Amino acid sequence: MTTRPQIHLQFAPELRLFVPSERRQGRTTVDTDGSSSLGHVIEALGVPLTEAGLITVDGAPTPRSHVPRSGESVDVYAIERPQTVPGAPLRFLLDVHLGTLARRMRLLGVDAAYFSEDIGDPALAAHSAREQRVLLSRDRGLLHRRELWAGAYVYSDQPDDQLRDILGRFTPALAPWTRCTACNGELKEATKAEVSDRLHGGTERSYDVFAQCTACGRAYWRGAHHARLEAIVAEAVRDFGPTRPVPRSSDA
Structure with a gap:
């Protein structure tokens, strides 16, 4: 019987809310299939790649496309703030649950598209890609969609904190x-x-x-x-x- 490769993985404290409780404390051992990339492994554990920043393997910066080998020690850090988004101008798209945040961003002159009705995850992701907008959401599943142009998890459910979070992260x-x-x-x-x-x-x-x-x-x-x-x-x-x-x- 072939032994599945095991890696020793640790998430930054800011990312631990996404992973199962048993994997939140310190370094955890993870079975891999020997062919999936680090990015796939990280997502499979619940962390949207929109929130993952620097990844190191045995202390060295490593791309998400790397296929981990047994025994490697992996550290996943949170996204660096302020975050730079490629392309211009910086524009946003907010899901149906973030109406108050959308209005406050618009009040500040930030380009923030918003649909007051739920148009569905595929349509939101397609809109993000078509107009090159950063999709903001508290729906972790939505942020896993491959067609997204860019995205960010909104960590709070309070509009005041949401606004500070987004302004501090993207500095529009x-x-x-x-x-x-x-x-x-x-x-x-x-x-x-x-x-x-x-x-x-x-x-x-x-x-x-x-x-x-x-x-x-x-x-x-x-x-x-x-x-x-x-x-x-x-x-x-x-x-x-x-x-x-x-x-x-x-x-x-």
Whole structure:
């Protein structure tokens, strides 16, 4: 009987939430089939490759395509932050469960596509590849899909922490108040006359500075929630700036 090759593998602490509990403490022995790559072995243990950074074998940096041999000692580190994504511009795609995060990213001027209905994993992955968008998700299975252009796991279920996580990981250029939080379109300055058909009486009487989405036509002004939104923007710019220059426009 042929003995299956065994390797001794250890994950960085940040990655241990993905693997079975019995493999979370220190180095663990893993049976391999002698033909699968390290990348396949890592994914089979539950870790999306979007989250795996440097891999070393017996202390030497090693590509994911390496086929491990029996007795090798493998260390898998978390992705290095800030993370560089090839190509430009940096754009994102968020799954159906991340609507609040999508709106906050748009508030900061970050290009964040989002579908309010579940279009299915294959369609999301295909959209990521077609438009070269980084797919953000808390669905580990979705991040294993081969057709993804790029992806990232969102580690928290709290919108404040989610936003800080993504801004710290990818450091996108911020341009607050320049995107529609509803559809991701770009905003332009608008006169009261241009948006009057979208205003209720009290709003039309109380406000004079407006912006309008060039894609869906939605009107924006400094409304009752402006102070809360301003706080989100101020914190993000303070901790994750700088912002990119943009034409002057009214606030959402």
